[in-house]
Amino acid sequence: xxxxxxxxxxxxxxxxxxxxRVPQQTPEKRPVETRREDFTEIYRRxxxxxxxxxxxxxxxxxxxxxxxxxxxxxxIPDWLKLTAEGRLEEAYEVSSATNNFPExxxxxxxxxxxxEGNCVIEKGFESVTIGAVERFITDTAFDRGWVQPPRPRxxxxxxxxxxxxxxxxxxxxxxxxxxxxxxxxxxRHDRVGGLMIYGIPGFKLEKEIVLRRWRLLEEGGIVFHLExxxxxxxxxxxxxxxxxxxxxxxxxxxARDIGGPxxxxxxxxxxxxxxxASNRLGLGDTVADFASGTLDARGKHVVVIxxxxxxxxxxxxxxxxxxxxxKCLYRRDRANMPGSMREVRxxxxxxxxxxxxxxxxxxxxxxxDGTVERVRAVHMHLGLPDASGRxxxxxxxxxxxxxxxxxxxxxxxxxxxDLPRAFxxxxxxxxxxxxxxxxxxxxxxxxPGVFAAGDIVRGASLVVWAIRDGRDxxxxxxxxxxxxxxVSAAAE
Ligand code: FAD
Ligand code: SF4
Ligand code: SF4
Numbered sequence: 001x002x003x004x005x006x007x008x009x010x011x012x013x014x015x016x017x018x019x020x021r022v023p024q025q026t027p028e029k030r031p032v033e034t035r036r037e038d039f040t041e042i043y044r045r046x047x048x049x050x051x052x053x054x055x056x057x058x059x060x061x062x063x064x065x066x067x068x069x070x071x072x073x074x075x076i077p078d079w080l081k082l083t084a085e086g087r088l089e090e091a092y093e094v095s096s097a098t099n100n101f102p103e104x105x106x107x108x109x110x111x112x113x114x115x116e117g118n119c120v121i122e123k124g125f126e127s128v129t130i131g132a133v134e135r136f137i138t139d140t141a142f143d144r145g146w147v148q149p150p151r152p153r154x155x156x157x158x159x160x161x162x163x164x165x166x167x168x169x170x171x172x173x174x175x176x177x178x179x180x181x182x183x184x185x186x187x188r189h190d191r192v193g194g195l196m197i198y199g200i201p202g203f204k205l206e207k208e209i210v211l212r213r214w215r216l217l218e219e220g221g222i223v224f225h226l227e228x229x230x231x232x233x234x235x236x237x238x239x240x241x242x243x244x245x246x247x248x249x250x251x252x253x254x255a256r257d258i259g260g261p262x263x264x265x266x267x268x269x270x271x272x273x274x275x276x277a278s279n280r281l282g283l284g285d286t287v288a289d290f291a292s293g294t295l296d297a298r299g300k301h302v303v304v305i306x307x308x309x310x311x312x313x314x315x316x317x318x319x320x321x322x323x324x325x326x327k328c329l330y331r332r333d334r335a336n337m338p339g340s341m342r343e344v345r346x347x348x349x350x351x352x353x354x355x356x357x358x359x360x361x362x363x364x365x366x367x368x369d370g371t372v373e374r375v376r377a378v379h380m381h382l383g384l385p386d387a388s389g390r391x392x393x394x395x396x397x398x399x400x401x402x403x404x405x406x407x408x409x410x411x412x413x414x415x416x417x418d419l420p421r422a423f424x425x426x427x428x429x430x431x432x433x434x435x436x437x438x439x440x441x442x443x444x445x446x447x448p449g450v451f452a453a454g455d456i457v458r459g460a461s462l463v464v465w466a467i468r469d470g471r472d473x474x475x476x477x478x479x480x481x482x483x484x485x486x487v488s489a490a491a492e
Pocket of ligand 3: 057058059060061064065066067076077118119120121128130
């Protein structure tokens, strides 16, 4: 009898709750020396016995805190149990019922802050490796041909326009296609995926994972209008006239800037410009600014400013491009950084140096072409908490220091663009942060029939929240369209 067959014959009670016997094990992590050299994901995939063994550590909580803290309320204990029993196709059915892209969330969710961080296995026994099992289930489902394009039971004549092919737009598109709408997705980029394709690097999320979802959605009948920017050339009003309802899922892209003398020198670049160039290269595109060396870290002293996940992606990309040195300058300390601790650990293993409690003040360039050569910085200390509860930061007098830097990458976060102006729609209401205002219940903006989801509503967030928002918006759009149809029929 093989291992799996034996597992199937073992009573469930004996099969689960194995955390006391089976230690936590993540999938094999590639050695630093080899992973520094390429953009391949750093974790390998579980094989069937390891996935089953790790899933069996779950204690099947009556009130599963892991699910409560998953933005998608995934039925985690259920698919863990099915995986432990070797019932992988059923595990896939359960997992994909609440998540459009489980293999993506399994790879890039900050599980330490979400599901795994809230796993209640007794202290001393580490959490169940939920993300790795989730990824394993759907990767296996793809290998075995279980993942099918969205196929509606009946077609509906109404069409829906979605602006933005990021996770929020794609999740909404899939859900709406499943109930039969003719779905059209518009994106200014030439590829589908939003930040999953051009922001997040391949060592966290290989591009083929995103591309295969794109192929599947197209097979399911979703029409993509790429290199179609909604703005002066194609106004929102025109899109609204074309479609029965519209969803805005455009994300947030206005990079926060840095001030001080020399902040505009050549060689100081925004994070997303740098990461997009690197991702495009990986996808086989020619990138002029990379070929000219402007966005290539090879042989350079690189300083990345910021402490979030975008900064972590930049430092680790620079390592892989062959930088001479990579430093991350962050004004708070390790405990107070917004980025995931797991990503900081990976970066440190790969040779990144963190200069905590430090902020840049000025940049100086070389005589020849003015390209940045040094960053002048100052040490900071943490003061009293402000109104938000976060400790303020203050410069330590006389603590200036300077670092060599041939490439400075600004990774200070993103704000929304001015959408009412870009879309030529003054009536589109925004919050004081510039995010779109939606009715909390209907998820409709101030424009009738125009809904919104993802980062453009929430502010810069996570892929898993974008999926959640896209799914919720799809439900509300469907309800509104049905209601609209009833009212129209009654009026006839
Ligand atoms: P986006 O993914 O930004 O997609 C919006 C789409 O709209 C884009 O394709 C854009 O081209 C298109 N668009 C914008 N304006 C227009 C217009 N006028 N006309 C047509 N199209 C338009 N989250 C995680 O969970 N884990 C991570 O590890 C992680 N790492 C990240 C790393 C980086 C570098 C960045 C920047 C973000 C990261 N995030 C991560 C956050 C995550 O990527 C976002 O929260 C998520 O992608 C938001 O989804 P969205 O669909 O709202 O927007
Ligand atoms: Fe955890 Fe994210 Fe998967 Fe939810 S979607 S179970 S938070 S990895
Ligand atoms: Fe299993 Fe942990 Fe979730 Fe409990 S909290 S159901 S042990 S994964």
